[in-house]
Amino acid sequence: ALPADAQRAVNYRCTVDGRLQAERLTKAAADSAPSARALAAGSVVVVSGGAGGIGRLMASFLTARGCRVALLGRSDPAAVASELKAAGLADARLCRYLQADVTQRGEVHQALDQVRRDWGPVQAVFHAAGGRADGMLLRKDSQTARTVLAAKVLGAIVLDEATRGD
8 A cells, every 4th residue: 555645646737728737646566577576685786877866875775685786977986985975885895886977888888897897797777877957858958958868868778788798
C-alpha cells in the first residue's frame, strides 16, 4: 500500500483553457520479467552524474546493499571528495569517483577500463548525468538545448557502447 502522503497530488498543471490538473502517484505492478533481477552484493555498478545529488543518492542506496559503485562525472575528484565523504561514500572498496565526461567516448572507455581492472565487469549502469539549465526545453535557444540533451542522449549512447561487452 502507498503511504498516506503519497495520495496527495505531486504535480500540478494549468491547461490551455485555465483548468488546474493534479497528478497523483498510483501503484504500479512490478515487472516480473525473467531479465529483471536484483543486483547481488558485490555487483559492479556505474552511476553517471556521480557528483550530483541523484548520483550520490543512488550510490548510497547501492553501497548499502553491498554493490561496488563507480561514480562518473565531469567534476574534479578533489572537489567532489568532501561531498562524497559527507554522504558516507568515502570507502574506496565500495565507491570510487572517476572523472569522465559521458559525452566523451575516450574518457568513458578509460574510466571503465580502470573499473574493470579493479573490480571486474560492469553489471549495471544508472545514467544520472545531465546539464544544468532549469526550465522547459522548448524555451531554450538551440545551443542550450543541444548542451542539455548531449549529456542525456549522447551520454546514453556512449555508456551503452562502453559497456556492451560486459
